[in-house]
Amino acid sequence: MDIRFVAAGGGDVVAIMATEGGELLEAGKALDTATAGRIGRAMKAARFTGGAGQVADVLAPEGVDFARVLVIGVGKAEAADGMAVERWAGHAVKRTLTGGFEKLVLQPDALPGVSKSEAGAHAAMGARLAAYRFDSYRTKLKPEQKPTLKAVDVMMDGTAAAAARAEKDEAIVEGVFFARDLVSEPPNVLYPESFAERLRDLETLGVEVEILEPAQMERLGMGALLGVAQGSSRGGRLVTMRWNGSAQKKAKPIALVGKGVTFDTGGISIKPAGGMDEMKGDMGGAAAVAGAMKAVALRKAKANVVGVVALVENMPGANAQRPGDIVTTMSGQTIEVLNTDAEGRLILADAVWYAQDKFDPSAVIDLATLTGAVIVALGNEHAGLFSNDEDLANAITAAALAEGEPVWRLPLSAAYDKLIDTPNADMKNIAGKPVAGSIVGAQFVKRFVKDGTPWAHLDIAGTAWKSGPYDDPISPAWATGYGVRLLNRLIANRYED
Numbered sequence: 001m002d003i004r005f006v007a008a009g010g011g012d013v014v015a016i017m018a019t020e021g022g023e024l025l026e027a028g029k030a031l032d033t034a035t036a037g038r039i040g041r042a043m044k045a046a047r048f049t050g051g052a053g054q055v056a057d058v059l060a061p062e063g064v065d066f067a068r069v070l071v072i073g074v075g076k077a078e079a080a081d082g083m084a085v086e087r088w089a090g091h092a093v094k095r096t097l098t099g100g101f102e103k104l105v106l107q108p109d110a111l112p113g114v115s116k117s118e119a120g121a122h123a124a125m126g127a128r129l130a131a132y133r134f135d136s137y138r139t140k141l142k143p144e145q146k147p148t149l150k151a152v153d154v155m156m157d158g159t160a161a162a163a164a165r166a167e168k169d170e171a172i173v174e175g176v177f178f179a180r181d182l183v184s185e186p187p188n189v190l191y192p193e194s195f196a197e198r199l200r201d202l203e204t205l206g207v208e209v210e211i212l213e214p215a216q217m218e219r220l221g222m223g224a225l226l227g228v229a230q231g232s233s234r235g236g237r238l239v240t241m242r243w244n245g246s247a248q249k250k251a252k253p254i255a256l257v258g259k260g261v262t263f264d265t266g267g268i269s270i271k272p273a274g275g276m277d278e279m280k281g282d283m284g285g286a287a288a289v290a291g292a293m294k295a296v297a298l299r300k301a302k303a304n305v306v307g308v309v310a311l312v313e314n315m316p317g318a319n320a321q322r323p324g325d326i327v328t329t330m331s332g333q334t335i336e337v338l339n340t341d342a343e344g345r346l347i348l349a350d351a352v353w354y355a356q357d358k359f360d361p362s363a364v365i366d367l368a369t370l371t372g373a374v375i376v377a378l379g380n381e382h383a384g385l386f387s388n389d390e391d392l393a394n395a396i397t398a399a400a401l402a403e404g405e406p407v408w409r410l411p412l413s414a415a416y417d418k419l420i421d422t423p424n425a426d427m428k429n430i431a432g433k434p435v436a437g438s439i440v441g442a443q444f445v446k447r448f449v450k451d452g453t454p455w456a457h458l459d460i461a462g463t464a465w466k467s468g469p470y471d472d473p474i475s476p477a478w479a480t481g482y483g484v485r486l487l488n489r490l491i492a493n494r495y496e497d
Contacts, residue, residue, distance in 0.1 A: 001131045002151045003124050005159035005166070011103035011151075015070040015092035018043070018050040019077040019111075027107035027155075028071065035063035043071055051075060052084060053091055053471070066105070070095060080111045083404040085119050086126030090473030093130035096149050103151045120154050120162030121169060127152045128173045129474040134184040168299050172488050175295030176481035182287040183465055183479035187263035187280040192229070192311035195262060195283070196237040199290055199309070205297035208242040222350040223327040224335055225310055228343045231267055231320025232313040238351060240358070241293045241307040245300060247497050253304035254495045255361035256293070256487060257351050259344045259368035260286030260311040267314045267340030268322055275467075281479065282344070284464025285367035286311060288483030295488045302497040306359050310351035314343045326425045330354060331448055336425040338432065344370045345429060345444045352448045352455075362495070363392055363454040366445060367483050368461075373437025375462040382408040383463045383482065386442035389454035395494050396456055396486070403485035404474075407458065410439055417443045458483065 016028035022043055024032055032039040038061045048056040052075035060067055072091050074080045089106055096104050106127065108119035133147065156162065182190065182198070190198075196211045203209050214235040217226055222238070229236030242253070261282040265271060271279070286309035293307040321327075325337045327346070331353045335346065348366055355364055374384040383400075385407040387393035393409055400407040416439050419431040427447060431440045442457045449455040463482040466475070475481075 001128070001149060003127060003166070004151070004153050005120060005163040006153045006155050007157060007159060009105065009153055009155060010065050011105040011153060012066065012101035013068045013070060013096050014064070014066045014105040014107060015072055015089070016107050017088060017109050018048070018071050018073050019080065020050045020073065020075050022048050022050045024071070025109035027109050031064055031069060035061040038062065039069055039071065049073070053087065053473070055091060055095065057095070067101070074111070078112050081113050082118060082122040085111070085114060085122035086129065086404070086474055087472070089123040089126030090130035093127050093149065093152070094473045097131060097147050098145060100148050102148060103153065104149060105153045105155050107155050116156060117158060117161035117165065120156045120159070121165035123154050124162070124166040125169045125173060126474050128170070129176065132177055132180060132476055134181065134476070134479070137186070171298035172295045172485060174298055175291040175484045175488065178294045179287040179291030179481040179484050180476065180479040182290060183281045183284050185280070191234045191262045191313055192237040192260070193234060195260060195286070195311050196239045199239050199241060202241055202294060202297060205294065206243070207293055207297050210240045212238040220354070221328065221330045222354070224329045224346040225312065225350040227321045227325065227327040227337065228267070228314055228346050229312040231317040232315040233317065234313050236310070236312040238354065239309050239311065241290070243293060243297050243301065243305045245296065245302050246304045247302065251304050252362040253306045253359055254491060255355040255359055255364045256289045256305065256307045257348065257355050257364060257366040258286035258289035258307070258309040259283065259348055259366070259370065260309045261344060261347070262311060262313050264314045264341070264343065265316055267343060268316050268320050269339045269341040270316055271341060278465065278467060281465040282369050283311070284369045284460055284482070288367050288460065288464070288481070288487065291481055291484035292487035295484060296491060301491060303491050303495045305491060305495070306355065306361065308351050308355040310347035312347055314340070329448070330357070333427065333447065334425040336422050336428040338428050339430045342429045342441070344368050345441050348445050349448045352445060356450050356453060361453070363389070364449065365396070365456045365458065365487070367458045369464050370441045370459045371438040371461055374459040377410070377438060378408055378462055380462045380466045382406045384438050384459035385409045385456065386412055386439070387456040388412070388446065388449065389456070392454045392456050396490055399489035399493055400486045403489050405463070405482055405486040410442070412439065412443060412446060416440060420444055
């Protein structure tokens with residue numbers, strides 16, 4: 001879909017803003033005047049109040065050369081931010097994407113907390129995100145199901161600043177789409193080896209990619225990661241992606257670590273059949289890291305960033321890991337595996353340690369669809385945030401809020417840590433009783449963080465994908481790409497030259 005910034009022009013459909021109370025903004029007022037008040041009367045007839053996402057659809061009003069005028073609410077003016085503008089544009093695209101129209105005109109206005117140029121850039125980003133579809137395996141789409149929208153014009157005065165920002169934002173969108181595509185792929189297509197090979201494509205952008213195969217991981221002592229992978233006929237992989245964009249080439253990188261279970265049956269501790277198909281998305285953390293690496297490379301971020309993803313398939317094969325097994329990690333610590341469905345923390349144990357051992361990073365952030373418990377606590381709205389460093393936690397929270405990928409910080413403490421003590425090894429992989437599941441998972445990963453290393457863990461089990469109907473116009477009902485925007489903003493705010 002082609003997106004342009006224009007000062008004037010026409011199209012099939014135009015979208016304008018209104019705030020709570022049904023107040024049209026500047027562009028909307030101009031259109032209302034041109035139609036001799038027909039837009040305002042249509043809003044009143046539709047009981048339009050300007051609530052966020054509310055739409056008044058005005059068909060073929062006289063006085064303007066548009067087949068439809070979409071009046072879309074952004075909510076309270078004083079609370080409307082850049083994300084509100086993105087969702088405004090997203091609603092417009094969703095309304096027109098398959099409607100037979102080829103060109104949509106967006107007319108964003110300034111808001112109390114958003115300048116005109118910022119509104120224009122956010123409108124373009126919202127339009128791009130809303131247009132995402134994963135149709136790779138749909139061979140019998142009816143004509144009315146296929147997208148017809150070919151172009152979006154963002155119409156505003158002073159287009160240069162907005163266009164310049166939107167050009168950089170396009171790199172972020174590409175990263176989000178990369179992550180969404182990975183999470184959406186079926187598990188017979190995306191498995192450890194094929195996932196790793198897709199990451200090789202990042203080399204064309206200047207990212208250094210290294211793939212470790214099972215024999216190499218065995219020599220490094222990655223018994224926890226290999227233990228999860230041993231039940232599958234498809235061997236595990238550990239992939240590192242390195243972007244050296246800082247002027248200080250030897251400066252310590254920020255390390256991003258992702259859980260990449262390409263399909264999770266639960267292993268011997270097998271999951272119930274209902275909903276197991278969704279476990280193709282259990283690599284959402286690895287997808288977010290891959291998407292973030294693509295974004296920083298595309299926009300040529302002036303930072304040193306390394307991504308490490310642990311890729312396995314957790315299957316109940318003849319050689320599968322058993323409850324009661326004890327494995328030795330790369331760090332030398334031993335783990336008693338009491339539940340093979342608590343596998344994500346096992347592969348993170350070796351991946352987090354490897355990231356520190358090989359790259360000596362300034363900080364480590366891991367992302368994982370780790371626990372169902374975090375969904376019980378936070379639903380699909382927030383990821384769980386755990387950290388040993390206040391500054392890092394605050395920076396992640398700020399980046400998350402700015403990018404519409406919110407987090408909620410949960411506690412860590414010695415009392416929770418004791419729940420994974422066992423007399424049989426250095427630790428066990430579950431608490432043994434159903435308490436504080438997401439916290440216990442984080443405490444487990446923390447045991448593989450070296451003293452003095454700032455670290456954060458994001459449990460994204462509720463945000464990496466959202467099954468069933470979902471009303472966020474800039475996010476599809478399945479793979480969201482959550483984490484890419486957050487990580488990119490964090491790097492821009494905190495780690496760039």
